[in-house]
Amino acid sequence: DVKVTQSSRYLVKRTGEKVFLECVQDMDHENMFWYRQDPGLGLRLIYFSYDVKMKEKGDIPEGYSVSREKKERFSLILESASTNQTSMYLCASDLSQGHTDTQYFGPGTRLTVL
Amino acid sequence: AQSVTQLDSQVPVFEEAPVELRCNYSSSVSVYLFWYVQYPNQGLQLLLKYLSGSTLVESINGFEAEFNKSQTSFHLRKPSVHISDTAEYFCAVANTGFQKLVFGTGTRLLVSP
Numbered sequence: 066d067v068k069v070t071q072s073s074r075y076l077v078k079r080t081g082e083k084v085f086l087e088c089v090q091d092m093d094h095e096n097m098f099w100y101r102q103d104p105g106l107g108l109r110l111i112y113f114s115y116d117v118k119m120k121e122k123g124d125i126p127e128g129y130s131v132s133r134e135k136k137e138r139f140s141l142i143l144e145s146a147s148t149n150q151t152s153m154y155l156c157a158s159d160l161s162q163g164h165t166d167t168q169y170f171g172p173g174t175r176l177t178v179l
Numbered sequence: 180a181q182s183v184t185q186l187d188s189q190v191p192v193f194e195e196a197p198v199e200l201r202c203n204y205s206s207s208v209s210v211y212l213f214w215y216v217q218y219p220n221q222g223l224q225l226l227l228k229y230l231s232g233s234t235l236v237e238s239i240n241g242f243e244a245e246f247n248k249s250q251t252s253f254h255l256r257k258p259s260v261h262i263s264d265t266a267e268y269f270c271a272v273a274n275t276g277f278q279k280l281v282f283g284t285g286t287r288l289l290v291s292p
Contacts, residue, residue, distance in 0.1 A: 069222070098279075100282075105188070105284060106284060107185075107269060107282045107283055107284040107285050108223075108269065108282040109282075110279055110280075113279065123279065155222055155223065157222075157223075165211050165273040165279070165280060166211075166228075166230070167213075167225045167228065168223075168225075168280065169224075169225075170215075170222035170223040170224065171222050172220075172221055172222045173221075173222050
């Protein structure tokens with residue numbers, strides 16, 4: 066079974082702190098994604114990566130950056146956390162080659178910024 | 180640009196009743212369509228998908244969805260729901276080829292005894 070793990074289920078940080086959210090997948094997937102999920106807004110794509118050291122902006126990249134140094138690991142970074150970044154963050158990966166296909170999601174990290 | 184509309188934010192239903200969760204999309208090109216389910220305190224998991232071929236697709240737990248190109252819809256149905264189907268359901272669309280997924284805002288299905 067594909068497994069996508071996220072480093073924390075719950076995280077509480079203070080405004081201005083630098084925050085790292087880690088995601089690891091064990092199925093040698095090429096593509097990895099970071100979404101945030103908010104009530105009434107569904108999932109919105111923050112960043113994605115098609116390969117090691119490669120990244121592309123999604124729909125809401127402002128205030129975030131990412132790092133993909135190894136194929137299995139994709140990190141989301143909040144350089145200076147703000148209260149409006151309080152949200153559920155979901156990581157996903159897929160093996161899409163040539164066309165979009167099933168994404169596999171981690172359990173999510175619920176981040177609260179005070 | 181693509182978009183996905185899930186008009187119903189919440190659908191309450193009694194156990195063993197039928198249910199339909201609606202999904203409409205907008206796209207000027209051919210699409211792939213997905214339904215994902217999120218059980219409480221979990222991430223999303225794929226329920227079913229349409230990539231090509233038969234327009235009626237089924238899941239292993241009794242859900243089905245039909246791709247209707249003329250109505251740009253991909254509604255999810257189940258003839259008889261269980262308490263365990265209580266979850267949030269997300270419809271998603273991507274243009275054919277390799278394009279990012281666009282998700283709807285979700286529909287919370289509440290099944291009561």
